[in-house]
Amino acid sequence: GGSTGTLVGGAVAGAGNLISGNTLHGISLSSASGFTIQGNRIGTAANGTDPLPNGSNGIDFFFETNHLIGGTTDEAANIIAFNTGAGLSF
Numbered sequence: 354g355g356s357t358g359t360l361v362g363g364a365v366a367g368a369g370n371l372i373s374g375n376t377l378h379g380i381s382l383s384s385a386s387g388f389t390i391q392g393n394r395i396g397t398a399a400n401g402t403d404p405l406p407n408g409s410n411g412i413d414f415f416f417e418t419n420h421l422i423g424g425t426t427d428e429a430a431n432i433i434a435f436n437t438g439a440g441l442s443f
Contacts (some may be wrong), residue, residue: 358383358399364390366380369393373405377434378413388420391429396436404435417443 354378358369361380367390372379381397382388394401395411412422422441423430433440 356382356388358387359385359389360387361390362431364391364424364426365381366428369419369431371399372411373385373397373407375407377407377409378393378438378442379407379411379433380384381413381415382420383408383411383415384417390420390422390431391424393431396432396440397429397432399426400431406435406437408437410438411436411440413438413442 372393372395380390390412396406397403398405414420
């Protein structure tokens, strides 16, 4: 909570994270601003196609502003799938 300008992953090959298999949300943001979330696999296995769900939402936002999720290049795209809740929850 309260963070500003954080990058999770990145828009270049190999910069993304595997964010899967958590008990609750894959990523949970509260009272933060200016996050960039790019190039990650959220709720999948490392191959990006097999399920490894998080126990709730893939990305959960609460009182959030000014975030960039994904981008305009293939490398910036997140794969968000198989989570037991929503992919994105606001």
